[in-house]
Amino acid sequence: MPRIAQMVRWLVGRRIRTLRQAARAGAHARARQRVLALAAAVLILAGCGGGATGGGGEGASTPPAQGGAGGPVTITIGINADPPNLDPAMSSALVDRYVQNSIFDKLYDLDENLQVVPELAESLPEVSEDGTVYTIKLRQGITFHDGTPFNADAVVFNLQRYLNPDSARYSELSAVDRVEKVDDYTVRIVLKQPYSPLLYTLTDRAGMMGSPKAIQEAGDQFGQNPVGTGPFKFENRIKGDQIVLVKNPDYWREGLPKADRIVWKVVTDDNIKVVNLKAGQLDIIDTVPAQSIADLRSVPNLKVEIGPGLGFQGIYLNTEKEPFNNPYLRRAVDLAIDRSTLVQVVFQETAEPGYGPFPPSSPAAAASGEPPQRDLDQVKALLAQGGHPEGFQFTLKTATGPVTQQVAQVIKDMLADAGIQMEIQQVEFGSLLDDTDNGNFQAAALGWSGRPDPDGNIYPWLYTGGSQNDSRYSNPGVDRLLDEARRVLDMNQRVELYRQVMKQVHQDAPYIYLYYPKNVKAYSAQIQGFVNYPDGIIRTENLTKVR
Amino acid sequence: MLQFVARRLLLSLPVLILVTLLVFVLIHVVPGNPGRAILGPEASPEAVAAFNRAHGLDRPLHVQYLTWLAGVLRGDLGRSLVDGTPVTTLIAQRLPATVELAVGAMLVATLVAIPAGILAATRQGTAVDHTGTVLALAGLSMPQFWLGLLLIIFFAVRMNWLPASGYVPITVDPVQNLKTMLLPIVVTGLRESAVLMRMMRSSLLEVLRLDFVRTARAKGLGGWGVIVRHAARNALVPVLTVSGLQLAGLLGGLVITEQIFVIPGFGRLIVDSIYSRDLITLKGAVLVAATLVVLVNLVVDILYAWLDPRIKVTGGSR
Numbered sequence: 001m002p003r004i005a006q007m008v009r010w011l012v013g014r015r016i017r018t019l020r021q022a023a024r025a026g027a028h029a030r031a032r033q034r035v036l037a038l039a040a041a042v043l044i045l046a047g048c049g050g051g052a053t054g055g056g057g058e059g060a061s062t063p064p065a066q067g068g069a070g071g072p073v074t075i076t077i078g079i080n081a082d083p084p085n086l087d088p089a090m091s092s093a094l095v096d097r098y099v100q101n102s103i104f105d106k107l108y109d110l111d112e113n114l115q116v117v118p119e120l121a122e123s124l125p126e127v128s129e130d131g132t133v134y135t136i137k138l139r140q141g142i143t144f145h146d147g148t149p150f151n152a153d154a155v156v157f158n159l160q161r162y163l164n165p166d167s168a169r170y171s172e173l174s175a176v177d178r179v180e181k182v183d184d185y186t187v188r189i190v191l192k193q194p195y196s197p198l199l200y201t202l203t204d205r206a207g208m209m210g211s212p213k214a215i216q217e218a219g220d221q222f223g224q225n226p227v228g229t230g231p232f233k234f235e236n237r238i239k240g241d242q243i244v245l246v247k248n249p250d251y252w253r254e255g256l257p258k259a260d261r262i263v264w265k266v267v268t269d270d271n272i273k274v275v276n277l278k279a280g281q282l283d284i285i286d287t288v289p290a291q292s293i294a295d296l297r298s299v300p301n302l303k304v305e306i307g308p309g310l311g312f313q314g315i316y317l318n319t320e321k322e323p324f325n326n327p328y329l330r331r332a333v334d335l336a337i338d339r340s341t342l343v344q345v346v347f348q349e350t351a352e353p354g355y356g357p358f359p360p361s362s363p364a365a366a367a368s369g370e371p372p373q374r375d376l377d378q379v380k381a382l383l384a385q386g387g388h389p390e391g392f393q394f395t396l397k398t399a400t401g402p403v404t405q406q407v408a409q410v411i412k413d414m415l416a417d418a419g420i421q422m423e424i425q426q427v428e429f430g431s432l433l434d435d436t437d438n439g440n441f442q443a444a445a446l447g448w449s450g451r452p453d454p455d456g457n458i459y460p461w462l463y464t465g466g467s468q469n470d471s472r473y474s475n476p477g478v479d480r481l482l483d484e485a486r487r488v489l490d491m492n493q494r495v496e497l498y499r500q501v502m503k504q505v506h507q508d509a510p511y512i513y514l515y516y517p518k519n520v521k522a523y524s525a526q527i528q529g530f531v532n533y534p535d536g537i538i539r540t541e542n543l544t545k546v547r
Numbered sequence: 548m549l550q551f552v553a554r555r556l557l558l559s560l561p562v563l564i565l566v567t568l569l570v571f572v573l574i575h576v577v578p579g580n581p582g583r584a585i586l587g588p589e590a591s592p593e594a595v596a597a598f599n600r601a602h603g604l605d606r607p608l609h610v611q612y613l614t615w616l617a618g619v620l621r622g623d624l625g626r627s628l629v630d631g632t633p634v635t636t637l638i639a640q641r642l643p644a645t646v647e648l649a650v651g652a653m654l655v656a657t658l659v660a661i662p663a664g665i666l667a668a669t670r671q672g673t674a675v676d677h678t679g680t681v682l683a684l685a686g687l688s689m690p691q692f693w694l695g696l697l698l699i700i701f702f703a704v705r706m707n708w709l710p711a712s713g714y715v716p717i718t719v720d721p722v723q724n725l726k727t728m729l730l731p732i733v734v735t736g737l738r739e740s741a742v743l744m745r746m747m748r749s750s751l752l753e754v755l756r757l758d759f760v761r762t763a764r765a766k767g768l769g770g771w772g773v774i775v776r777h778a779a780r781n782a783l784v785p786v787l788t789v790s791g792l793q794l795a796g797l798l799g800g801l802v803i804t805e806q807i808f809v810i811p812g813f814g815r816l817i818v819d820s821i822y823s824r825d826l827i828t829l830k831g832a833v834l835v836a837a838t839l840v841v842l843v844n845l846v847v848d849i850l851y852a853w854l855d856p857r858i859k860v861t862g863g864s865r
Contacts, residue, residue, distance in 0.1 A: 267712075
């Protein structure tokens with residue numbers, strides 16, 4: 001500190017000396033010098049805050065390409081939030097998966113039609129007669145980014161890490177009893193009981209394979225420098241701003257990846273994201289607000305793609321609290337909402353009306369059921385049965401943001417027609433999650449990004465004590481059916497079971513299913529190889545940029 | 548002088564500790580559970596509980612606070628709750644952009660405001676003065692995000708003269724750095740200049756009424772000479788106070804500007820860590836921000852003495 005004081009003194013002193021010497025100097029110069037002195041002093045002081053290493057290289061500032069080939073290809077993708085944790089064992093946000101999918105390969109992947117395809121596995125697993133033993137053959141000759149060989153030991157190491165109760169993957173693998181190495185390139189997963197969603201689970205984070213060496217060295221800091229076998233290697237990151245990945249030259253898929261660098265840029269504001277896409281600062285954006293679609297379509301060198309999604313949105317009703325401990329009132333709210341009008345007003349083509357946990361892309365879509373016709377007479381009858389013929393009042397907690405506000409407003413008006421008064425209370429997202437966890441709400445608008453296996457969209461939500469069951473719904477019949485659907489391997493039989501579940505759930509209405517958001521992506525026409533997957537995750541290995 | 552600086556720094560320690568205590572209490576009054584906020588809506592309750600246990604968030608508050616404070620006194624700001632990145636790294640990554648933005652904006656503000664203020668004061672009541680006032684008011688009332696977006700749409704989307712966003716450290720590529728920082732610096736600088744200009748104007752008007760100006764004029768000094776050599780120098784004292792406060796405020800981060808221009812700045816770090824309930828990062832960042840404010844104030848105090856010799860920098864009691 002004293003050193004800095006000296007610096008400042010020297011600076012200021014020097015200024016005074018020069019000023020005295022230049023007694024006749026122009027006044028403007030003097031005023032400017034003062035300003036400069038002030039600025040310089042501040043700069044020096046600020047500079048002592050630690051050796052600032054800027055980190056990120058060229059980042060998203062590559063100017064729009066100016067014809068001519070050659071030069072490395074950088075693709076910049078705008079994402080709406082900063083990925084909290086890139087460690088597959090710790091991650092629990094959708095946005096993590098965007099980036100992880102470029103760094104890590106998984107045992108299995110999904111294709112555009114949600115079919116499971118082998119990735120690090122050589123083929124689909126061999127499943128024993130009783131559905132409890134999965135034998136997985138692995139590809140050979142693959143190495144992690146740090147040179148560690150990929151083999152059965154690595155798979156066992158990763159899966160055992162995910163089976164640790166502290167891992168975020170623990171509940172997804174709850175059916176697994178043990179993981180065994182058969183030989184260097186064969187692994188066996190033994191289940192406690194048959195568990196139909198297992199294969200899909202291995203297409204997500206529980207199937208991501210990290211370098212055992214890097215994990216042992218980094219421990220719980222692995223997310224800061226993730227090492228996988230994927231098409232791109234982690235290069236650097238400025239938290240909250242960007243993540244830079246570079247090409248993995250030893251990638252096992254011939255001729256891939258096509259790009260040299262992928263930059264994930266965090267842009268939280270939708271409008272800013274759209275403007276940056278137009279200006280060429282971003283090549284791809286992960287979400288597009290409904291009101292910007294027409295605008296983006298009118299720009300000749302941009303493309304907009306709308307594809308099916310995996311998730312749903314709706315409203316939790318707290319079945320343990322007034323007024324929604326009364327099933328008639330829950331059902332009244334459910335039937336007073338006209339889903340197709342809601343979607344037309346707020347989303348147009350970026351969502352579909354919904355009445356269950358399974359969107360049209362899901363193999364169990366048929367079990368969701370058709371959204372009901374709005375029937376105010378029936379609503380009135382239900383209110384009378386529930387002991388509130390004149391209607392009642394409740395508060396909806398909803399996250400902040402223009403879209404959630406619009407949805408709440410439209411619903412408020414629809415309910416008002418039936419004499420139901422809904423107050424809208426905006427709550428910051430972190431508090432909203434806390435309130436729904438603790439049952440501190442009457443109704444709360446929260447949805448789900450979705451899972452490819454139907455089980456992931458229904459079991460945690462409706463099973464007694466399920467991790468997403470914030471409605472506190474409990475129905476032994478529903479629990480029985482959900483458990484059975486996990487044991488049955490045939491999808492048609494499972495869909496039939498889900499249909500029975502939904503019949504009961506529509507009667508009880510613990511959760512108001514409203515709509516299925518679609519995946520809307522927009523990108524520059526220079527980008528080739530872009531495919532809009534239902535899981536919303538951008539596969540980067542085939543992306544390239546023509547100039 | 549050195550004694551004065553050392554004293555001031557020492558005296559600011561309790562202030563800094565008080566600030567962290569205040570932040571700590573505030574953040575714990577805010578509803579929300581760090582484990583849940585960080586792990587997100589899709590994490591199981593078991594995972595949330597395990598997270599909070601692993602990071603000692605289930606221990607009594609005073610224990611958590613004192614543990615953290617003990618670390619700070621050892622020069623260790625701790626690790627981010629989100630993924631374990633050292634907080635010092637996070638701050639070092641974010642501070643340069645914000646310092647550049649703040650200093651640049653204050654430069655622009657001063658260069659615009661001081662001449663404009665002098666002009667308005669010397670032409671009091673004329674069209675020039677009124678125009679200046681109207682412009683200053685407009686500058687103050689215009690929402691940052693709106694002006695910023697308009698400028699981006701014009702300069703980046705329409706004209707393609709400047710990039711719409713992105714930040715390149717000045718050490719990596721000064722030209723590209725200037726290109727990306729130009730718009731945010733100008734937007735922020737113009738806004739701050741409105742305040743400074745009003746300040747300069749009223750302060751100068753006051754000084755011009757003082758005796759020594761009349762004396763100087765009587766001695767036959769011409770109009771501009773008096774104004775610039777004698778009056779402006781005295782008039783700068785309150786302006787300096789305000790610009791010091793402004794700079795300190797800007798160093799605390801320019802959240803909106805940083806968001807519009809996608810700059811990895813300090814303000815976004817603080818706001819993000821509030822949203823994600825990353826208490827450790829938040830405490831570290833606020834501590835650094837408060838330290839910066841203290842330092843800027845100190846520099847302003849030293850500069851007073853130079854601008855106006857009647858103000859003495861002393862060690863207090865004399």
